[in-house]
Amino acid sequence: MKPVYxxxxxxxSPLEPSFADFGRPRSGPSEPSCPxxxxxxxxxxxxxxxxxxxVALEAIRQSGVxxxxxxxxxxxxxxxxxxxxxxxxxxxxxxxxxxxxFKNSVHNTPAAIFGIAHENRAFSTSIGATDDLVPMLLLEAxxxxxxHGGDVLVACAEEPLPAPLSVFGNYAPLxxxxxxxxxxxxxxxxxxxxxxxxxxxxVAGAVxxxxxGNACAAGLALxxxxxxxxxxxxAFARSASSRWSIDVxx
Amino acid sequence: MLAAYPAVPITAFSVCSAxxxxxxxxxxxxxxxxxxLRAPAVELPFRTLAGVxxxxxxxxPAEFVMHESRIARIAEQLHSxxxxxxxxxxxxxxxxxxxxxxxxxxxxxxETEHAIVGHTKSGVFPHGxxxxxxxxxxxxxxYLRVRTGIVGPAYAISTACSSSAKVFGCAERLLAANVVDAxxxxxxxxxxxxxxxxxxxxxxxxxEACRPFGEGRNGLSLGEGGALFLLExxxxxxxxxxxxxxxxxGFHMSSPHPEGVGAKAAMxxxxxxxxxxxxxIGYVNAHGTGTPKNDLxxxxxxxxxxxxxxxxxxxxxxxxxxxxxAGAIEAALxxxxxxxxxxxxxxxxxxxxxxxxxxxxxxxxxxxxxYAMSNSFxxxxxxxxxxxxxxx
Numbered sequence: 001m002k003p004v005y006x007x008x009x010x011x012x013s014p015l016e017p018s019f020a021d022f023g024r025p026r027s028g029p030s031e032p033s034c035p036x037x038x039x040x041x042x043x044x045x046x047x048x049x050x051x052x053x054x055v056a057l058e059a060i061r062q063s064g065v066x067x068x069x070x071x072x073x074x075x076x077x078x079x080x081x082x083x084x085x086x087x088x089x090x091x092x093x094x095x096x097x098x099x100x101x102f103k104n105s106v107h108n109t110p111a112a113i114f115g116i117a118h119e120n121r122a123f124s125t126s127i128g129a130t131d132d133l134v135p136m137l138l139l140e141a142x143x144x145x146x147x148h149g150g151d152v153l154v155a156c157a158e159e160p161l162p163a164p165l166s167v168f169g170n171y172a173p174l175x176x177x178x179x180x181x182x183x184x185x186x187x188x189x190x191x192x193x194x195x196x197x198x199x200x201x202x203v204a205g206a207v208x209x210x211x212x213g214n215a216c217a218a219g220l221a222l223x224x225x226x227x228x229x230x231x232x233x234x235a236f237a238r239s240a241s242s243r244w245s246i247d248v249x250x
Numbered sequence: 251m252l253a254a255y256p257a258v259p260i261t262a263f264s265v266c267s268a269x270x271x272x273x274x275x276x277x278x279x280x281x282x283x284x285x286x287l288r289a290p291a292v293e294l295p296f297r298t299l300a301g302v303x304x305x306x307x308x309x310x311p312a313e314f315v316m317h318e319s320r321i322a323r324i325a326e327q328l329h330s331x332x333x334x335x336x337x338x339x340x341x342x343x344x345x346x347x348x349x350x351x352x353x354x355x356x357x358x359x360x361e362t363e364h365a366i367v368g369h370t371k372s373g374v375f376p377h378g379x380x381x382x383x384x385x386x387x388x389x390x391x392x393y394l395r396v397r398t399g400i401v402g403p404a405y406a407i408s409t410a411c412s413s414s415a416k417v418f419g420c421a422e423r424l425l426a427a428n429v430v431d432a433x434x435x436x437x438x439x440x441x442x443x444x445x446x447x448x449x450x451x452x453x454x455x456x457x458e459a460c461r462p463f464g465e466g467r468n469g470l471s472l473g474e475g476g477a478l479f480l481l482e483x484x485x486x487x488x489x490x491x492x493x494x495x496x497x498x499x500g501f502h503m504s505s506p507h508p509e510g511v512g513a514k515a516a517m518x519x520x521x522x523x524x525x526x527x528x529x530x531i532g533y534v535n536a537h538g539t540g541t542p543k544n545d546l547x548x549x550x551x552x553x554x555x556x557x558x559x560x561x562x563x564x565x566x567x568x569x570x571x572x573x574x575x576a577g578a579i580e581a582a583l584x585x586x587x588x589x590x591x592x593x594x595x596x597x598x599x600x601x602x603x604x605x606x607x608x609x610x611x612x613x614x615x616x617x618x619x620x621y622a623m624s625n626s627f628x629x630x631x632x633x634x635x636x637x638x639x640x641x642x
Contacts, residue, residue: 001427077386079408084359087444088366094295102448103503103629106355107387107408112503112630119500121512124632125416128357128387128406136405143423161381164369165362168381198346198401243401 001146003194003249008063008179009226010055010155015172015210019058022227032175041117044100045109046083048076048159051175052110053117056155063179065151070179071123071144072111075137075156077130077215079107085162110157123148133215134222135236135244138180139196145182154178158216169213176219191226195247202245204237218242254525255494257639258422259487260479261339263436264331265582266324267475267569268301273331275305277586279568280594283614286568287459287471290441296450297457300441301473301570314396319361319384320440321354321476322393328436328478329397335480336398336434343431349424350394350404352478353414353437355574355628357387357406360442390438390476402430408574410628411537412496413437414477415577415636419494421481431483437578438476445472445573452504460540460571461598462564463549463606470539473570477578489585490639492621493524499631506544510551512633513625517555520623520635528556531637532619533593535580537627538564539571545603548625552608556623563596563611577626581636584622588640591618 011019012032032054034042042050052074060067083105090097106112108126115124123144129136133156141152157175161168184190211217218238225234229250236244266272268286269279279286287299307323308330314322329336340348361384368376383389387406395404403424407413414437421433449455449472456469481491495516499507506513521528534556536548552562565583572579587593595611602610624636 001429077388078381079387081385084362084444085366087448088363091363091443091447092367092370097444097447097451099448099451099453102444102451105444105448106410106629107357108410108628108630108632109503111409111498112632115498115500115631116502121498121500121515123496124409124498125407125420125496126409128354128391128408129404130382130386130388130392132404136403139403139424139429140405140420143420143427143429146427147423164366164375165381167375198403200401 001142003192004142004145004180004182005184006178006191006193006226007181007185008059010058010177011223012051012054012175013172019227022223038117041113044104045113046080046159047173048080048157049110049113051173052155052157053114055175055177056114056153059153059177059179065179067118068120069122070151070153072153073125073137073141074111075127075133076158077128077133078158080105080109082159082162085165130215131238131242132244134219135196141180142196145180149182151179151181154180156216158214171212171214172210174211174214174216176223192249193246197245198243199245200243202235202243204235204240204242207237252519252522255422255523257490257492258425258481259485260489260491261482261485261487262332262335262480263478263582264328265477265579266303266327267579268303268473269568271303271305271327280583280586285459285597287570292443294446298455299459299471302441303475317383317393318378319358319389321358321390321438324438324476325390325393328476329394332478332480339432339480339482340398340400345399345401347402347431348400349402349430349433350391350400351407351417351420351433351435352391353407353417353574353578354387354390354439355408355410355413356439356442356445358385358389359444360440361385363443409632410630411573411576412626412628412632412634413574415626415634416496418491418636419496422494425483433481434478435481436476436478437575439474439573439575441472441474454541456540459598460567462538462540462566463545463596463599463603463610465601465603467540467542469541470571473572475572475579476575477582487641489588489641492639493520493637495519495635497633501631504629506547506627510547512631513551513627514555516633516635520637524637526621530621531556531560531623533587533622534560534562535584535624536562536564537625538566540566546605549606549608558608560609561593561611561615562608563594565594567597577634580624584624584638588619588622588638592616
């Protein structure tokens with residue numbers, strides 16, 4: 001497949017301040033912000049959805065692409081897990097379910113919230129994967145670009161697991177987004193991604209303890225390479241069994 | 251006019267539904283006009299009927315028992331029917347050149363419902379429960395991956411009720427981009443309390459067997475099951491995937507665009523990618539859920555894109571609405587219709603809503619069908635439309 005070009009990046013973590021300051025610790029917690037986004041559209045949404053919208057808007061702003069027409073690929077492993085648990089708790093008490101909460105429990109809630117706000121009728125999809133969430137998200141976007149050209153917004157997020165599910169992973173929220181293009185923008189030098197591949201010899205790196213178990217954490221090495229303007233090969237690591245990598249050219 | 255895609259042969263498939271645990275019994279149920287809806291075996295504070303897979307599902311082989319769940323058992327059932335063809339494709343192309351893409355709306359949510367109840371009672375999760383393997387949207391994908399030894403791209407699509415129609419688009423793109431030479435695609439969903447009570451909370455769950463396009467219809471009946479398809483770059487298919495259209499409404503979380511703007515775009519794209527004119531379509535399997543609003547918007551959409559002559563029916567009263575698996579189950583039913591030269595009537599539609607102006611099938615009909623269309627529309631305004639061609 002041909003290289004794709006990274007025209008915009010969005011990043012959210014309560015532990016790090018921004019993509020521009022990637023890797024530096026944040027002094028205090030923060031909530032995702034969605035400036036310019038109709039707040040009514042975010043009513044009743046989860047941290048997963050709000051952080052996805054946050055990073056999507058950031059990447060869109062940086063890239064200059066039109067949010068009303070850009071095709072979108074969203075992804076998460078566990079998606080609206082906090083909403084799902086809240087619904088189960090309601091059922092345990094034999095209480096009627098909140099219709100708004102139920103509507104917002106589907107995996108494609110972030111895609112829908114973003115699309116409705118921008119009346120975006122273009123191609124949109126939402127994927128799920130466990131260890132390989134990030135490479136599969138990129139693959140879906142890259143295959144779309146190879147077929148149709150143009151630009152694609154790619155965004156993923158994972159919210160913390162609520163108790164008692166947190167015994168399966170106690171990680172911080174994390175979200176990031178890219179605007180990828182099939183061709184290099186004229187007059188601008190932007191990084192490219194190429195050769196996304198499965199290779200059984202790939203050795204996955206370590207994941208910071210605060211992100212361990214978070215499917216989105218497999219993208220941290222890629223974010224680090226992009227922030228550091230590195231030309232390198234990045235392995236996507238969520239667990240020791242991850243075997244996907246991609247070449248980054250600054 | 252969009253460029254047409256090359257046809258993709260569907261060399262094997264399997265289906266499991268409320269009509270029957272396997273492909274043969276599901277098709278027998280379809281052809282004999284059986285209705286698969288009955289009272290679900292869960293305690294609910296209201297009345298409803300659902301399409302339940304009530305036959306025993308196969309146990310997982312001992313070496314994969316850590317993946318135990320109802321979705322994994324449905325995956326095992328589906329895989330067992332196409333295992334020979336899948337093994338042939340893996341041997342022919344290599345395990346890294348075969349993809350697995352499975353649509354689902356709920357993933358393993360039913361397992362988590364049971365696990366939370368168990369945890370509340372005992373303070374510990376049931377033995378074997380694991381968030382990735384039991385709950386994740388990709389739980390069935392991961393099971394199929396270890397079951398088949400495939401190491402190529404593997405992920406779930408979860409766009410509510412369009413999920414397992416959109417997987418055909420994933421396969422088409424992965425093949426076109428030369429990432430893989432074959433793909434197992436499909437959809438699997440299981441009934442759970444959250445969806446039964448959730449659709450009831452929205453006031454769109456029927457208290458009787460659903461009556462898509464019928465006068466006075468009062469909502470949908472949920473279902474469960476799945477279907478898997480093997481798509482290959484080359485080979486003789488039982489049918490061909492010819493076109494796919496995907497769009498969004500960008501309108502509302504749970505209501506379709508009143509003019510069906512996104513749905514029309516998906517149907518037109520599917521036709522153009524198939525390189526067909528509207529008059530070539532011989533049968534449409536409608537999304538047809540039985541909710542008052544959705545059915546009428548779909549009628550207007552079909553009328554605008556295909557006219558009022560093409561035979562249309564919904565099979566939701568036979569299978570229930572299997573949400574993220576609906577697109578795949580209905581794709582299998584469409585292929586059965588292409589092979590048999592037969593179209594099902596729209597069960598439960600009589601008396602038909604007076605506002606329905608399309609050619610809704612009130613009786614089953616025999617006819618040579620060359621091309622058929624299947625619609626899937628989901629929450630968030632996610633639309634997918636598939637066009638299949640007979641293999642002859």
